[in-house]
Amino acid sequence: MRLDYLTIFPDYLAPLRLSLPGKAIESGLLDLQVHDLREWAHDRHRTVDDTPYGGGAGMVMKPQPFGEAFDELAIDGATVIVTTPSGEPFTQALARELSTRDRLVFLLGRYEGIDQRVLDHAATRAEVREISLGDYVLNGGEVAAMAITEAVVRLLPGFMGNAKSLLEESHEDGLLEYPVYTKPASWRDLEVPKVLLSGDHKRIAQWRHEQAVVRTSVRRPDLLHASQATGLGEGEKWE
Ligand SMILES: Nc1cc(-c2ccc3ccn(Cc4ccc(CN5CCCCC5)cc4)c3c2)n[nH]1
Numbered sequence: 001m002r003l004d005y006l007t008i009f010p011d012y013l014a015p016l017r018l019s020l021p022g023k024a025i026e027s028g029l030l031d032l033q034v035h036d037l038r039e040w041a042h043d044r045h046r047t048v049d050d051t052p053y054g055g056g057a058g059m060v061m062k063p064q065p066f067g068e069a070f071d072e073l074a075i076d077g078a079t080v081i082v083t084t085p086s087g088e089p090f091t092q093a094l095a096r097e098l099s100t101r102d103r104l105v106f107l108l109g110r111y112e113g114i115d116q117r118v119l120d121h122a123a124t125r126a127e128v129r130e131i132s133l134g135d136y137v138l139n140g141g142e143v144a145a146m147a148i149t150e151a152v153v154r155l156l157p158g159f160m161g162n163a164k165s166l167l168e169e170s171h172e173d174g175l176l177e178y179p180v181y182t183k184p185a186s187w188r189d190l191e192v193p194k195v196l197l198s199g200d201h202k203r204i205a206q207w208r209h210e211q212a213v214v215r216t217s218v219r220r221p222d223l224l225h226a227s228q229a230t231g232l233g234e235g236e237k238w239e
Pocket residue numbers: 083084085108109110111112113114131132133134135136137138139140141142144
């Protein structure tokens with residue numbers, strides 16, 4: 001998978017080269033390209049923003065630099081991701097969908113956002129997805145892009161050491177995670193639930209499912225479907 005990022009803060013994306021995505025880059029499974037949008041701003045001050053038509057506070061990102069970057073990067077046929085508070089919510093299901101793409105091109109806005117015509121033009125040559133990380137306003141798109149990148153890259157075949165853990169984790173089966181424990185069995189008078197020491201894998205699986213259902217019903221009742229509150233879900237999906 002190739003990942004391109006168009007940003008006025010390229011250093012912000014530097015941590016992407018660490019840990020999981022870092023290993024994938026060395027192995028050639030992931031091609032990460034961070035681009036400074038100002039490369040395509042040709043005036044003396046390399047201006048990327050201007051005042052909003054119709055008035056209003058702040059500045060808006062100009063279309064020309066994005067358009068020239070699209071031409072040079074040949075984004076045709078790619079999936080363009082624009083992070084924005086007004087986008088579709090980012091979910092595990094959307095992460096799975098994006099992990100099937102060959103190339104993701106992230107447009108990372110700052111100021112009050114990007115001229116709408118950038119998205120309208122991109123849609124004539126690529127798939128455009130406007131994605132929100134959550135219902136809160138960040139200062140720009142970079143943090144959201146890093147979160148989306150991590151959630152997508154870890155789903156790619158061969159990136160996660162233990163593929164099995166991907167299936168069991170939160171939101172894959174529509175439930176939150178059960179509690180986990182490790183040695184010692186007793187710690188500051190706190191004991192590991194005895195069932196986990198029993199070696200009875202059927203009972204352990206049942207206990208873990210029950211814990212996940214309880215947690216989900218308390219913290220995220222919106223995720224809970226009746227189908228999952230009963231016995232072991234046979235991988236029923238909630239979306
Ligand atoms: N999930 C999530 C993603 C983002 C995100 C992503 C990308 C950018 C680019 C700029 N910002 C900052 C920003 C965005 C919106 C406003 C409101 N403003 C009202 C008047 C009309 C224009 C818009 C203000 C400042 C961004 C914020 N925040 N949260």
